[in-house]
Amino acid sequence: MNDTFKALADPTRxxxxxxxxxxxxxxxxxxxxxxxxxxxxxxxxxxxxxARLVLSERKGQYIVYSLNTTVVQEVLRxxxxxSDTPNxxx
Numbered sequence: 001m002n003d004t005f006k007a008l009a010d011p012t013r014x015x016x017x018x019x020x021x022x023x024x025x026x027x028x029x030x031x032x033x034x035x036x037x038x039x040x041x042x043x044x045x046x047x048x049x050x051a052r053l054v055l056s057e058r059k060g061q062y063i064v065y066s067l068n069t070t071v072v073q074e075v076l077r078x079x080x081x082x083s084d085t086p087n088x089x090x
Contacts, residue, residue, distance in 0.1 A: 004075055007051035013044050020054060020067040027063055
């Protein structure tokens with residue numbers, strides 16, 4: 001889960017996840033939403049893949065990225081668990 005939170009710490013990667021929430025996109029389509037180089041977007045996508053937050057699938061000459069909702073649900077479940085823990089002061 002450390003890789004997941006590290007990936008979520010960056011605002012660009014969070015924006016990529018917001019874009020993918022609306023549907024699958026190619027790397028070029030994702031890059032079109034940002035004012036940065038394609039290699040920089042590729043770096044962000046690789047970190048998101050390492051954290052298992054996005055999935056990639058080759059379709060012809062393109063790689064299509066999608067949101068991995070399973071990992072997102074795991075993170076939300078973990079956050080709910082810690083938020084339900086009673087506040088203990090010793």
